[in-house]
Amino acid sequence: MRVVSPTACRPFAADRDGMTLGEGAAMLVLEPLDAAVARGAHIYAEVVGFGMSADAHHITQPRAEGAALAMTRALEDAAATVGVQRGEIVERIGYINAHGTGTPTNDATEAQAIHLTLGQRAAKVPVGATKGLTGHSIGAAGAIEAVATALALDAASLPHTANIGAVDPALHLDVIVDRPREPERGKDIALSNSLAFGGLNAVLAMKRHE
Numbered sequence: 090m091r092v093v094s095p096t097a098c099r100p101f102a103a104d105r106d107g108m109t110l111g112e113g114a115a116m117l118v119l120e121p122l123d124a125a126v127a128r129g130a131h132i133y134a135e136v137v138g139f140g141m142s143a144d145a146h147h148i149t150q151p152r153a154e155g156a157a158l159a160m161t162r163a164l165e166d167a168a169a170t171v172g173v174q175r176g177e178i179v180e181r182i183g184y185i186n187a188h189g190t191g192t193p194t195n196d197a198t199e200a201q202a203i204h205l206t207l208g209q210r211a212a213k214v215p216v217g218a219t220k221g222l223t224g225h226s227i228g229a230a231g232a233i234e235a236v237a238t239a240l241a242l243d244a245a246s247l248p249h250t251a252n253i254g255a256v257d258p259a260l261h262l263d264v265i266v267d268r269p270r271e272p273e274r275g276k277d278i279a280l281s282n283s284l285a286f287g288g289l290n291a292v293l294a295m296k297r298h299e
Contacts, residue, residue, distance in 0.1 A: 090149060092107045092108055092190075092192045093107050093108060093109065093110065094106050094107030094108060094109055094191060095107070097109065097221075097252045098190070098191040098220055098221050098224060098225070098251075098252065099191050099221060099251075099252040099253055099254075100187065100189030100190065100191045100196055100218030100220055100221050100250050100253075100264075101187070101189060101196050101200070101216070101218060101250060101253065101256055101257055101260055101262060101264045102191070102252065102253040102254060102255065102256065102257060103254070103255045103256065103257045103258070104254065104255070105191045105192070105193060105196060105257070106191075106193075107191060107192055108190040108191050108192055108220065108224070108225045109191070109220075109224040109225065110224050110225055110226075110227075111220070111223045111224020111225055111226045112224075112226055112229075113223060113226045113229055113233055114226075114229050114232070114233070115229065115232040115233040115235070115236040116232065117232065117235060117236060117239070119136065122135060132298040133239040133240060133242070133243040133298070134238070134239035134242040134243060134279075134295040134296060134297060134298060135295065135296045135297075135298050136293060136294070136295055136296075137166070137167040137170040137171055137278070137294050137295065137296045138163040138164060138165070138166035138167030138168075138169075138170060138178075138293070138294030139162075139163055139166055139291070139292070139293055139294070140158070140159045140160060140161065140162025140163030140164070140165070140166060140291070140292045140294075141159050141162065141289075141290060141291045141292070142155045142156070142158040142159040142162070142288065142289075142290045143155075143287070143288055143289050143290070144158070144288035144290075145287055145288050146288045147287075147288070148286055148287055149286055150194065151194065151195055151198040151199070151284055151288070152198070152288055153198045153199075153201035153202040153205060154202075154205065155202075155288045155290055156188075156198065156199060156202035156282070156284050156290050157201075157202040157203075157205035157206045158290070159282075159284075159290035159291060159292045160202060160203070160206040160280060160282065160292045161206055162292070163280060163292040163293065163294040164178050164179060164182075164206070164280075164294060166294065167278065167294035167296075171296070178278060178294075179207055179208075179210055180210070181275065181276055181277055181278040182207070182210070182214050182276065182278045182279070182280060183214070183215065183247075183272040183273055183275075183276025183277060183278065183279065184214070184215050184216075184217065184238070184241060184242075184247050184272060184276070184279040184280075185203065185214055185215070185216045185217070185279065185280045185281075185282065186217060186218070186219060186234050186235075186237055186238040186241070186279065186280070186281045186282065187199055187203075187216050187217065187218045187282050188218070188220075188230075188234075188282045188283055188284040189216075189217075189218025189219075189220055189221075189250070190218075190220055190225055191218075191220060191221065195284070196257070196260065197257075197259070197260065199282065199284060200260040200261070200262050202284075203216070203262065204261070211261070211262070212261050212262065212263060213263060214263060215247055215263050215264075215265050215270060215272070216250075216262045216263060216264050216265065217241075217247060217248050217249060217250050217264070217265045218250045218264075219233070219234055219237045219248060219250075221250050221251035221252045221253070222248075222251045230283065231281075231283035231291060234281050234282075234283065235281050235293055235295075237281075238279050238280075238281040238293070238295055239295060241279065242272075242277075242279055242295060242296070242297040242298075243297070243298075245271060245272055245297070246269045246270075246271065247265055247269055247270045247271070247272055248265070248269055249265045249266055249267055249268055249269055249270070250264055250265055250266055253266045272297075277296055277297040277299075278294060278295070278296050278297075279294070279295050279296075279297075280292055280293070280294055280295075281293040281295065
């Protein structure tokens, strides 16, 4: 496909030139909230929403509308779970763990999807892409990044995106660079985006457990 970087993965960077491959695995233990509380478990985060789409636009070229649909469905599911309107959930989003592969097309399309989903809030929500550190582990990437999102919520520390000199200004995103960032007070919802070949998109909405 000629999308592997000869240098390093730089998601959302102005000079991004491709992905790097990685290896790894992650596993999450899911259980009902009341059961976890009853046994005194350490709760890293609550999964409050899920959305997916399968637009079949192209086998390798992403489509912003398909990714936006998965994000929208995750937000709507989260609103129903938390018991608020979707607009309030949007206001509470404090972090997006982006799919962020570091390829010119994917990052631009994902940025467009974020804007389609969040509207005026899109440019104000901190965005990070951990593939700059881990590489793209293909089938394992979604689980690894869900773990990263849960850990970020639990630690109240949003990981920065590695290897970036300058963020691409055309994307109009608040990409976390240089160092981790503390989440803004009251912004307790995070999204973890996984956007795959063939327009198979899956998004988790996670909430910091108080």
